[in-house]
Amino acid sequence: MIFQEPMSALDPVFTIGHQIGQAYRSHFAVSRAEARERAVQALAQVGIALPSRRHDDYPHQLSGGMRQRVMIAMALICEPKLLIADEPTTALDVTVQAQITDLLRELSERSGTALLFITHDLGVVAETCTRMVTMYAGEVVEDAPVDAVLDRPRHPYTSGLLRSLPQLTPRRAPLGFIPGRVPGAAEMPPGCRFLPRCGHGMAGCDQPQALRVLARTPSDEPAGERRVRCWRADALQLPGSVNP
Secondary structure, rough: EOOOHHHHHHOOOOOOOHHHHHHHHHHOOOOOHHHHHHHHHHHHHOOOOOOHHHHHOOHOOOOOHHHHHHHHHHOOOOOOEEEEEEEEOOOOOOOHHHHHHHHHHEEEEEEEEEEEEEEOOHHHHHHHOOOOEEEOOOOEEEEEEEHHHHHOOOOOHHHHHHHHOOHOOOOOOOOOOOOOOOOOOOOOOOOOHHHHOOOOOOOOOOOOOOOOOOOOOOOOOOOOEEOOOOOOOOOOOOOOOOOO
């Protein structure tokens, strides 16, 4: 797993090489020398210059982007089948964000590791992911290929998120938004959890909603299976980011 804030995820009193090597030795029976060699290789793999020298640096000696690369190296050193990236670009500037997302995509393709990217940045989702899973109030409300969601979202919450993007709002027009607020854990509606904020609610929405597979159309065929937690999904024509 790659955590959101590398400065708090890395131990400030140990060198980065020690921490990477410790993660490796926890899973493989190797010597300290072997762990060091493998840690240096991991640092080189994520694009850190002079990896042998950086191996002995402490976290405070590295920039935010380099610390995030260290976290990626630590996560990948044991060759996982699944890599969970929890908001890995939140604390980074825009230029470094692009470098980190490109690096994650490249490493995932090269090693065959599946990448689960947790983020609020829909631009990163569009550039990095193949499927998009939208969650609301602790539930998955839509699961579909990214291109299909951007073109035609099938859940009102997903559509609301896309229409809230400033770049999709005409100049000088009011910024799109979703009214209301997310319910607290003790305030969940009995049926659709998004119903109090949804502009498409009607009789039947106050019943529990199942996450169901939508019937596939010829246009959906190349995109793959779509699932949505809304019984009106087939009837609604919701705007997306590509098809307003």
